[in-house]
Amino acid sequence: MSNKKFITSSGIKLWPKLGMRASFGLMALELAKVDDQLLIVTGDVSTSAGLDRFRKKYPEKYIDVGIAEQNLLGIAAGLASEGHNVITTTFAPFQTARCLEQIKVNLGYMNQKVCMIGLASGLVLGTLGYTHCCIEDLGILRSIPNIDVISPADTTELAKALEAFYLSKNSMYIRLTGGSNIPLIFNEDYNFSLGKSSTLKEGKDIAILSTGTMLSVAMETANLIKKSNLSAEVINIHTIKPIDANKIIECGKKFNYIATIEEHNIIGGLGSAVAECLTSSGGTAKQLFYGINDKYSDGGEYKYLLKKFKLTAEDISKSINDTIK
Amino acid sequence: MNKNEISEIKSLSKKIRKDILNMALSAGASSSHFGGSLSTVEILSTLYKKFLKFDVSNPVWQERDRFILSKGHACLGFYSILYEMGYIKEDDLKLFEKNGSFLLGHPVINKKIGIEFSNGSLGMGLSLGIGVAMSIKKRSLSSKVYVLIGDGECNEGSVWEAAMSASHFNLKNLTVILDNNNFQQTGSNNEIMSSEKLFEKWKSFGWEVININGHDINEINNAFKKSASRPKLILAKTIKGKGFSFAENNNDWHHKILTQKQYEEALKELNEQ
Numbered sequence: 365m366s367n368k369k370f371i372t373s374s375g376i377k378l379w380p381k382l383g384m385r386a387s388f389g390l391m392a393l394e395l396a397k398v399d400d401q402l403l404i405v406t407g408d409v410s411t412s413a414g415l416d417r418f419r420k421k422y423p424e425k426y427i428d429v430g431i432a433e434q435n436l437l438g439i440a441a442g443l444a445s446e447g448h449n450v451i452t453t454t455f456a457p458f459q460t461a462r463c464l465e466q467i468k469v470n471l472g473y474m475n476q477k478v479c480m481i482g483l484a485s486g487l488v489l490g491t492l493g494y495t496h497c498c499i500e501d502l503g504i505l506r507s508i509p510n511i512d513v514i515s516p517a518d519t520t521e522l523a524k525a526l527e528a529f530y531l532s533k534n535s536m537y538i539r540l541t542g543g544s545n546i547p548l549i550f551n552e553d554y555n556f557s558l559g560k561s562s563t564l565k566e567g568k569d570i571a572i573l574s575t576g577t578m579l580s581v582a583m584e585t586a587n588l589i590k591k592s593n594l595s596a597e598v599i600n601i602h603t604i605k606p607i608d609a610n611k612i613i614e615c616g617k618k619f620n621y622i623a624t625i626e627e628h629n630i631i632g633g634l635g636s637a638v639a640e641c642l643t644s645s646g647g648t649a650k651q652l653f654y655g656i657n658d659k660y661s662d663g664g665e666y667k668y669l670l671k672k673f674k675l676t677a678e679d680i681s682k683s684i685n686d687t688i689k
Numbered sequence: 690m691n692k693n694e695i696s697e698i699k700s701l702s703k704k705i706r707k708d709i710l711n712m713a714l715s716a717g718a719s720s721s722h723f724g725g726s727l728s729t730v731e732i733l734s735t736l737y738k739k740f741l742k743f744d745v746s747n748p749v750w751q752e753r754d755r756f757i758l759s760k761g762h763a764c765l766g767f768y769s770i771l772y773e774m775g776y777i778k779e780d781d782l783k784l785f786e787k788n789g790s791f792l793l794g795h796p797v798i799n800k801k802i803g804i805e806f807s808n809g810s811l812g813m814g815l816s817l818g819i820g821v822a823m824s825i826k827k828r829s830l831s832s833k834v835y836v837l838i839g840d841g842e843c844n845e846g847s848v849w850e851a852a853m854s855a856s857h858f859n860l861k862n863l864t865v866i867l868d869n870n871n872f873q874q875t876g877s878n879n880e881i882m883s884s885e886k887l888f889e890k891w892k893s894f895g896w897e898v899i900n901i902n903g904h905d906i907n908e909i910n911n912a913f914k915k916s917a918s919r920p921k922l923i924l925a926k927t928i929k930g931k932g933f934s935f936a937e938n939n940n941d942w943h944h945k946i947l948t949q950k951q952y953e954e955a956l957k958e959l960n961e962q
Contacts, residue, residue, distance in 0.1 A: 424827070427823070429850075429854055430850075430853075430854065430857075432850035432853075432854065434812075434813075434816065434846070434847040434850055435816045435819070435847060435850035435851050435854055437816070438813055438815070438816020438817050438819070438820060438847070438851065439816050439817075439819050439820040439823065439854070440820060441806075441816075441817055441820060442816065442817040442818060442819060442820015442821040442822075442823070442824070443820040443821075443823060443824050444820075445805070445806070445817070445820070445821065446820075446821055446824035446825070446828075447824075448824060465810060465813075466813060466816070466847075469807060469809075469810050469813060470806075470813065470817065473807055474798045474806060474807050
């Protein structure tokens, strides 16, 4: 990619109103202008990925392999080996678990570079059932060497993650969560660095570590527990791998409590990654895990499921209050 | 194809069988995929000697043809042809499956020595080849892509995902050779998973299919030479363990330790051919 920037201030304002998927489609249009090696490979999801305009405008940069994710990953790796910058995208379960061994061998083992975008991860497709929800992707991809894993908090951070892909030597998985209207956290371009967390708010009683669109729940939680005179530090762990171990270890020493909030199974995701750092650091912080409690529940709307798993700011702040008092 | 060319490829095939024997012997107790390597010998020697465009001194030459061994367990044949073409040294062959070696029991990506991709998990090589072929087509290069797959490998669903896409994308620069030796790991194809009508199956997926005897150099040559308006599949009828009577069509030799006594017996048989 040339040095031309594809992140514009008008984009930053527009994207959150469209949600992650549609804004990815707009970002792809911008990327195509600055990257002549760009190819986007999908599996019959152009509309869902916000790529209808891209497909019409850049047919030579757009490849649809049909509903065949194993082949999708193999083709993407073959194209990448010839020097193309390849972005693949489909719904998160099909982008990850369906073709996991292709990811392991073609990207991890061979250290070939492809950017995978998992659409509608987490619980947002809850009315469609757990075939389409994805609460496992962080855990399974985190265990494959040579793959960076990013869970952007908002649409600006998605754009920053795409930028980071070009600078990394590894493949990347970008996990898109949230509904069609994303609470904006970063309302202007900012310094994003792969593997480095960012502190959004300082505090002293508890550190709340979160990732993806749950970051806005983390901010809201910090506000709610203020009423109980608890001051929370809120840290954005946008990169699940490589995880910012130094920051986490520092938190383990500085705080008595660390909470992790994620829209993912509590096994294998952010909470697990944080615990792996904390247990070897000699800190004394107690970790509170907020996530999906290793369960496929009944289905329902996004908000219904978040409530069901007690992933709302009200539920989490109550639990934190009860724990610390 | 003239007589000289045929005898040259025959003698190369003989050398490859000898290299295979040497590697299988030096692998010792770690054993090797003997039978399924021997069925590929004439295909590899004809391809590398007569058709594949490559430059050992510039292994990433953009205009090269790409070869992918999708049935990665047949690496004894692959390493042998890489040695005979000058990509690796004779001493390297002794490292086969040894600790820390770059020549493992399945190929590991190593473009310097002509290994385009890591393979071993079946059903993945064709998709990689399709990606490469699409890139070559986009860049209007004259390079061709050759992928060698197995008949057991065709049990994998991903092979058929790839098969339907190659014809959809009209990849005329892609040739697949299907090593149809009729056996897979624990039995004949038809015992384990019916593999009948491979010709019709590939044809119905939109491929130009050519039936040949995969040990007949003339037939292999003609199949590679034949122009095709679609992706081409060479359905090569072969014999697992070809060249050594104790191993031919004897599936015990899918993966087995070669003893010194068997090695000597095999060498004698090879020298008499």
